[in-house]
Amino acid sequence: MAFRTVIIGGDAAGMSAATRVRNLRAEAEVVVLERSRFTSYSACGIPFLVGGLIAGGVEALVARSPDEHRRRGIDVRTNHEATVIDPDAGEVEFVDEHAGRIERIGYDELLVATGGKAIRPDLPGIELPFVHGVQSLDDAQALLGLAEAGCRRIVVVGGGYIGLEMAEAYIERGCTATVIERAAQPLHVIDADFGGRVADAMRSHGIDVRCGVGVDGFEPGAVLTTDGPVEADLVVLGIGVEARSELAGAAGVELGVRDAIVVDDRQSTNVAGIWSAGDCATSTHLVTGRQVHIPLGTYANRHGRVAGINMAGGDARSPGVLGTAITKLCSLQIGLTGIRLDEASDAGLDAVATTIDATTVAGYLPHATPMTIRVVAERGTGRVLGAQIIGGPGAAKRIDTIATAITAGMTLAEVADLDLAYAPPFSSVWDPVAVAAREAIKAV
Amino acid sequence: MAFRTVIIGGDAAGMSAATRVRNLRAEAEVVVLERSRFTSYSACGIPFLVGGLIAGGVEALVARSPDEHRRRGIDVRTNHEATVIDPDAGEVEFVDEHAGRIERIGYDELLVATGGKAIRPDLPGIELPFVHGVQSLDDAQALLGLAEAGCRRIVVVGGGYIGLEMAEAYIERGCTATVIERAAQPLHVIDADFGGRVADAMRSHGIDVRCGVGVDGFEPGAVLTTDGPVEADLVVLGIGVEARSELAGAAGVELGVRDAIVVDDRQSTNVAGIWSAGDCATSTHLVTGRQVHIPLGTYANRHGRVAGINMAGGDARSPGVLGTAITKLCSLQIGLTGIRLDEASDAGLDAVATTIDATTVAGYLPHATPMTIRVVAERGTGRVLGAQIIGGPGAAKRIDTIATAITAGMTLAEVADLDLAYAPPFSSVWDPVAVAAREAIKAV
Numbered sequence: 001m002a003f004r005t006v007i008i009g010g011d012a013a014g015m016s017a018a019t020r021v022r023n024l025r026a027e028a029e030v031v032v033l034e035r036s037r038f039t040s041y042s043a044c045g046i047p048f049l050v051g052g053l054i055a056g057g058v059e060a061l062v063a064r065s066p067d068e069h070r071r072r073g074i075d076v077r078t079n080h081e082a083t084v085i086d087p088d089a090g091e092v093e094f095v096d097e098h099a100g101r102i103e104r105i106g107y108d109e110l111l112v113a114t115g116g117k118a119i120r121p122d123l124p125g126i127e128l129p130f131v132h133g134v135q136s137l138d139d140a141q142a143l144l145g146l147a148e149a150g151c152r153r154i155v156v157v158g159g160g161y162i163g164l165e166m167a168e169a170y171i172e173r174g175c176t177a178t179v180i181e182r183a184a185q186p187l188h189v190i191d192a193d194f195g196g197r198v199a200d201a202m203r204s205h206g207i208d209v210r211c212g213v214g215v216d217g218f219e220p221g222a223v224l225t226t227d228g229p230v231e232a233d234l235v236v237l238g239i240g241v242e243a244r245s246e247l248a249g250a251a252g253v254e255l256g257v258r259d260a261i262v263v264d265d266r267q268s269t270n271v272a273g274i275w276s277a278g279d280c281a282t283s284t285h286l287v288t289g290r291q292v293h294i295p296l297g298t299y300a301n302r303h304g305r306v307a308g309i310n311m312a313g314g315d316a317r318s319p320g321v322l323g324t325a326i327t328k329l330c331s332l333q334i335g336l337t338g339i340r341l342d343e344a345s346d347a348g349l350d351a352v353a354t355t356i357d358a359t360t361v362a363g364y365l366p367h368a369t370p371m372t373i374r375v376v377a378e379r380g381t382g383r384v385l386g387a388q389i390i391g392g393p394g395a396a397k398r399i400d401t402i403a404t405a406i407t408a409g410m411t412l413a414e415v416a417d418l419d420l421a422y423a424p425p426f427s428s429v430w431d432p433v434a435v436a437a438r439e440a441i442k443a444v
Numbered sequence: 445m446a447f448r449t450v451i452i453g454g455d456a457a458g459m460s461a462a463t464r465v466r467n468l469r470a471e472a473e474v475v476v477l478e479r480s481r482f483t484s485y486s487a488c489g490i491p492f493l494v495g496g497l498i499a500g501g502v503e504a505l506v507a508r509s510p511d512e513h514r515r516r517g518i519d520v521r522t523n524h525e526a527t528v529i530d531p532d533a534g535e536v537e538f539v540d541e542h543a544g545r546i547e548r549i550g551y552d553e554l555l556v557a558t559g560g561k562a563i564r565p566d567l568p569g570i571e572l573p574f575v576h577g578v579q580s581l582d583d584a585q586a587l588l589g590l591a592e593a594g595c596r597r598i599v600v601v602g603g604g605y606i607g608l609e610m611a612e613a614y615i616e617r618g619c620t621a622t623v624i625e626r627a628a629q630p631l632h633v634i635d636a637d638f639g640g641r642v643a644d645a646m647r648s649h650g651i652d653v654r655c656g657v658g659v660d661g662f663e664p665g666a667v668l669t670t671d672g673p674v675e676a677d678l679v680v681l682g683i684g685v686e687a688r689s690e691l692a693g694a695a696g697v698e699l700g701v702r703d704a705i706v707v708d709d710r711q712s713t714n715v716a717g718i719w720s721a722g723d724c725a726t727s728t729h730l731v732t733g734r735q736v737h738i739p740l741g742t743y744a745n746r747h748g749r750v751a752g753i754n755m756a757g758g759d760a761r762s763p764g765v766l767g768t769a770i771t772k773l774c775s776l777q778i779g780l781t782g783i784r785l786d787e788a789s790d791a792g793l794d795a796v797a798t799t800i801d802a803t804t805v806a807g808y809l810p811h812a813t814p815m816t817i818r819v820v821a822e823r824g825t826g827r828v829l830g831a832q833i834i835g836g837p838g839a840a841k842r843i844d845t846i847a848t849a850i851t852a853g854m855t856l857a858e859v860a861d862l863d864l865a866y867a868p869p870f871s872s873v874w875d876p877v878a879v880a881a882r883e884a885i886k887a888v
Contacts (some may be wrong), residue, residue, distance in 0.1 A: 326865035408852030
């Protein structure tokens with residue numbers, strides 16, 4: 001029998017791995033079991049699809065279709081749902097939904113790339129059909145269909161970024177949108193004062209952001225909150241994403257933080273022959289060295305790639321992650337990398353946060369908008385640990401400079417001295433990132 | 445007598461230094477001799493002023509006026525032109541144009557921050573009044589006045605970025621603009637093929653870019669070129685900037701590359717008590733270790749700051765420079781850092797250039813535009829040496845990521861592994877900078 005790699009899940013992590021194995025090991029059989037009819041799609045694009053920015057329906061979010069993968073020699077089996085992993089037999093049981101039967105397939109190497117799923121709190125009515133996650137292209141199809149069918153009152157439960165992006169998308173469609181957030185501010189990945197600015201920007205855009213409000217349940221046409229019922233034609237879950245790890249867990253694969261599959265830097269699990277990558281797996285944080293569960297498409301792609309190389313017999317390593325992320329919400333861009341001050345404290349690091357206000361471009365240009373940068377650095381050493389940026393157009397992608405500096409282990413003094421690009425349409429003459437670092441030197 | 449610092453030149457370098465001395469040494473006298481009536485202005489903003497983007501006249505480009513500096517305890521003397529430096533006596537001779545007399549002032553520490561001037565080739569008619577540089581606010585005043593007075597046919601001589609920016613500015617004013625460039629492509633700081641794209645973008649915008657054409661001279665109303673006369677109401681010199689170093693040179697201060705004042709990493713010249721910073725001085729290139737003359741406002745500010753700290757008795761060092769620069773020309777953004785392949789070759793480095801095409805944002809979004817990244821890296825080590833980026837909105841400021849990586853001494857593999865920010869409105873899921881690095885690994 002030929003060497004056979006089986007991959008459960010045909011999205012970013014799974015198909016990155018499949019492509020690597022295919023390219024590195026010509027004789028290998030590469031089988032992908034995918035529950036849906038899609039492969040390699042951009043879930044991050046769903047808000048833009050629903051918002052009407054993208055023509056062509058959900059297919060427009062597909063980077064490479066099952067047929068394209070098949071033409072490259074990958075045996076993609078769509079509508080095939082894996083149901084059991086049997087490490088002792090070296091087999092996976094699955095349901096072939098085309099044929100309507102259960103089968104088993106043997107593997108030499110197995111990748112679990114089952115991804116994530118929207119967190120569904122255990123509340124009365126959570127299973128009502130008007131409550132949707134934003135995770136798969138089937139979700140996308142449903143959400144787009146509702147937008148096109150004239151669905152008018154949208155309630156987003158939870159202030160995670162995909163939920164906030166969806167609220168904005170539906171506003172673009174002429175709907176009303178309400179965000180129900182339990183905490184004092186939405187977007188918990190950033191500090192509360194920055195989250196407050198996001199809430200204000202969204203309110204200015206016509207989105208009803210209600211903070212400090214809990215959800216008690218759902219009934220047809222309404223979300224029941226601690227603040228009374230809120231009428232809704234559609235509920236979008238925006239609480240977050242959890243690892244889809246039950247299958248692996250049941251097979252004895254070790255689960256860790258937030259029930260994500262524990263992997264080492266080669267994407268190997270504790271069970272011989274079983275690998276994992278993507279939203280279902282942990283990563284190692286570059287700053288704290290801790291295992292974290294940060295479900296991002298960037299990690300799915302790169303960790304899938306590493307898994308594929310290793311499954312094919314190579315030796316690749318996943319570098320630690322920084323949780324670098326970016327989003328645009330109404331008039332604001334938000335970027336973050338590394339750790340917040342509270343995370344530094346949790347990790348036992350003695351850190352200081354420094355905040356500066358600047359403008360996105362030279363202040364004398366008419367399109368200059370405010371931008372705020374917060375840098376977190378270790379007291380004593382001055383090592384940069386994290387940063388958040390919030391502001392108008394051009395603000396947030398600057399976070400990459402700080403992500404690069406953190407990766408290189410730079411100190412604030414080194415960041416302050418960086419030779420960054422200046423011209424009036426792009427920056428002030430003292431680049432705001434360098435200004436933030438110089439200001440932070442005084443604090444550490 | 446109190447400790448006295450004299451600074452020749454009240455723009456970025458001079459006033460950065462003055463501010464440092466003022467803050468660090470309360471008892472010092474800080475005297476600034478400035479030829480014009482302005483201090484601390486943004487020459488880089490002149491094209492945007494002339495283009496009509498900025499209201500309020502030339503004053504809008506002044507970051508801090510002479511009176512503001514005076515209120516902070518700096519003795520700014522405008523319309524004072526230094527004429528002789530006498531290191532033996534420790535004095536500077538100057539013309540007080542208010543009083544109409546020549547005087548001398550003694551110094552303990554002297555900063556030469558005389559800046560740069562537009563290169564004026566020695567051609568017949570170069571001194572005609574319709575031939576202008578773009579360097580000072582007096583230039584700005586004249587250029588703005590001509591735009592407002594209905595000056596209609598603009599000819600830019602030379603394809604440096606300030607000239608190209610001026611051509612675009614006058615087009616915005618409803619003028620016609622012709623660029624005369626001797627070489628095959630404009631914008632020599634980038635590779636010729638990238639320069640060609642800039643020329644094409646400018647032509648699409650209605651600017652007549654004529655390459656491979658020399659200038660023989662000027663006569664009233666026309667530029668005489670190797671391609672025949674070109675009618676002109678106004679000629680803008682866009683050939684480049686040279687150091688204004690005659691005064692220092694005459695005093696025995698060593699001049700180096702392109703006659704710029706040679707300084708060490710403390711901004712000290714070869715003459716005791718004399719320092720220099722800004723467009724008149726050299727820098728040390730971080731990649732090659734060579735002395736270079738790269739006149740940029742960013743260096744004027746930071747090197748002036750270093751000079752000021754040292755003049756006040758401190759010990760600051762200027763890090764090497766990368767020549768990181770950015771500009772927007774019509775529909776294109778251009779960013780560069782480090783060295784080009786030809787410069788690597790000149791410096792004796794065995795290097796390879798790798799070019800990738802990408803999009804500025806996720807390809808399925810309607811506002812995605814093409815972007816090209818070229819990375820130069822050392823063969824063998826994979827050390828990143830330089831990069832150029834050209835593309836639509838959001839393309840060019842990414843150069844900062846590469847500038848940071850070069851400063852940190854990163855290899856291509858390390859850049860390929862960077863955790864850079866992804867969301868569809870900002871990037872493709874594999875960040876183009878990382879993609880360029882990964883592709884380049886194959887070449888080195």
